[in-house]
Amino acid sequence: MKNTDQTYMKTQPVLRLLLTTALPMVISMLVNSLYNIVDSFFVAKISEDAMTALSLVYPMQNLINAVMIGFGVGINAVISFYLGAQNQEKADRAATQGVILSTIHGILLMVFCLLTIHPFLKLFTSDTTTIQLGLQYSHIVFAFSVMFAWELVFEKVFQAVGRMAVSMVCMMIGCIANIILDPILIFGLGPFPRMEIKGAALATGLGQTISALSYVVIYFCRPLSVRIRRDCVRPDRRICRKLYAIGIPASLNLALPSLLISSLNVILTAYSQTYVFILGVYYKLQTFLYLTANGVIQGMRPLLSYNYGAGEHVRVRNIFKDALIIVFLILLGGMLLCLTIPQQLMGLFSNNPDTIRSGALALRIISAGFITSSLSVTASGALEALGKGLSSLIISLCRYAVLIIPIAFITSRFLGAVGVWHAFWIAEALTAVLAVLIFEHTLKQAE
Template identity: 60%
Template sequence: MEQTFMKERPILPLVLSMSLPMILSMMVTSLYNIIDSYFVAKISEDAMTALSLVFPVQNLINAVTIGFSIGINAVISYHLGALEQEHADNAAALGLLLNTLHGIILTFACIGMMPFFLEMFTENKEIVDLGVRYSRIAFGFAVIISLGMAFEKIFQAVGKMSFTMFSMMCGCISNILLDPVLIFGLGPFPRMGIEGAALATGIGQTISLVIYLVIYLIKPLPVRLRFRRLNFQRNMVLKLYAIGIPATLNMALPSLLISALNVILSAYSQAYVTVLGIYYKLQTFLYLPANGIVQGMRPLVGYNYGASEHRRVQKIYRVALLLAVGIMVLGTVLCQAIPSELISLFTSGSETISAGTSALRIISIGFLASTVSVISSGALEGLGMGLPSLMISLLRYVLITIPAAFLLSRFLGASGVWHGFWISELLTAAIAYVIYHRAVRRQA
């Protein structure tokens, strides 16, 4: 039950021990996302486009459930560091209950809005139909997602990264195995098409949740879900939402960005919309592992901040930043060296491959700079500073990228959108560095 290792172990081995399990599980998740898109692309290019258009709403569900769970994680870590066990227990139970409510609301709201949402971006009835059929099944698992994410962040808050890795990997591997079986109807299973991809995803998410529940029941954690003694303290609810709402907005902003860019790109060609969707599938292979570092860092930052170990917090930040840089160097090299091979994993259309090759080479210019924004935003969440973290994400996804993409597209066509990415990353990185260090100095 003792958590003092978070402030006693040497920092590099500590960050690696917390982050590597998450990086591994994130890499498997990235592989799942790519394989899922690969099999959907085998149905038709319309199916791939439908998946690209559904992605912003799917990301919204993830944003709300994961974002609030980040609030649970940060509050638990802080109270454990401050040796306030009862508050940590209450944060876990109250957070789990509230996130379940979020999942219920999202299920009905997102399924109801999908036909109207899809018709905003395409007049192709086949694409709309495929998108609706996929989303009705995928979004039906929103409550499962909300529960699974809450448990994931509770386990991470107490340093149980290996259990989180095991649960996530089991869910992702199940998805990978079930995708071709349910999409194409292998063996005794019927051919379900795009609905099979959605069902495979939902089953994988359910398996992850079941594993969390089993582990929690047989192996006690340093925090307990004491629902009979649940205290709806106003201050605790405000703490959870003060971190959870900005974290949710941080994660929801990519959906707004993608939707805005889809509007700009659709004026040129549907192929560019497909390229944007493919790019966001590919970039998860980089940003999910980087997020694994953030997930390993966040409870360490929160715990040490609660224990008033401010110098240690800064060292953890620097180590995490260097690790993320290593991941982005690899991504930049791949996107510059073999962009057409990466794009052709998801489409055989020559126009799409040509446009995607150019897009990857341009966008990847900003990968290295993005590490400053990603790590600074994650560290601020761990410190319970949701608003500065949100400001970084607003700059990165909305206030700089969308205007830059729109203006540059007036002069450079669709390629102007791709240039907007790296320009935004460079400017945001400089501002994020200042925001993080000013916020930390004020709290020290």
């Protein structure tokens, strides 16, 4: 297959092209977010301690996700750039070396997280039951880190060449497997033993493995225009630098929520463990919105990278604008849901009236920042696609650390735990202004 197969990325009408590439990813992200909610729903049925344990493990779990997905963004952008520049050899090298480096990352992260999870959990709670539940979950889920790495690297390679439907199918296979396995392994249905929180972890790991194997099968049965080749195994310093130049800032972008959640957990613990539970539930619920929006971003990235590499700067602007409108509509819908049915959403995870009431208030307040975050989310993803990882990182630093953490600390001094919820929309509004300025400056320089 010749590299001209990707030229449609700079010839088809922008909106139709974006919808074609983004829709499969939006669907797969919806399924993925549904899995996150279903997984937490079943864990919450074990006990509130189990859900709290899951919330405390989440930052460490998100660290693995961040490194894997962030480096995958680098692989995606570099492959798409070289395809746009009509350089097949370097596109193959980027794919091959991306697979090798991702495998190494998976092994190192697995070892690091297994060694540090116990002291990490003890930073936030002294409750032995919660700590033991967290250890039971994390020891199993971290053991699948390499399979998760393979799943993500193949996902980004397929996306880079425009095979979004394959990414959708493989991701959905893994997510559906998770959803089916969760109740079976957690509650011990049929011949399977009751594993409770260990079952949730095993279901997650098996789902990732099934998804990764699906990619491998399709890769060999229906070859891509980009190939993983033995003669491309030798490290190419220039390509590795490109991969890391985009991948490291992208990983930091995605790792920042871990820093945010850990910092907010410290603030909230001073008031009540219930607020830690509410924050954990919020982050599970918000994945339904932000993962769906991320599906649009994933569909946008290869189009931007390809057209940027081909020198089509007008199309770059048009692709960005259309993606921004779609992301805005998704987050607007999420805000309306949080304003109209917050009690029902919290009721999925708790039967405690006080927890539901406090959680509903949190959802109403936090959701005020959803629509403004569409600017920063889309601009950050676009900058990664253009190879401007540092600019993207600046935006994310403001969303997840530089602004929101000090604002949360200050507002909590005056309003208590509710002040933490107000910090979300304040930080999103300020970051949105900065994101527009950075993106416009970057495009003007490129043009």
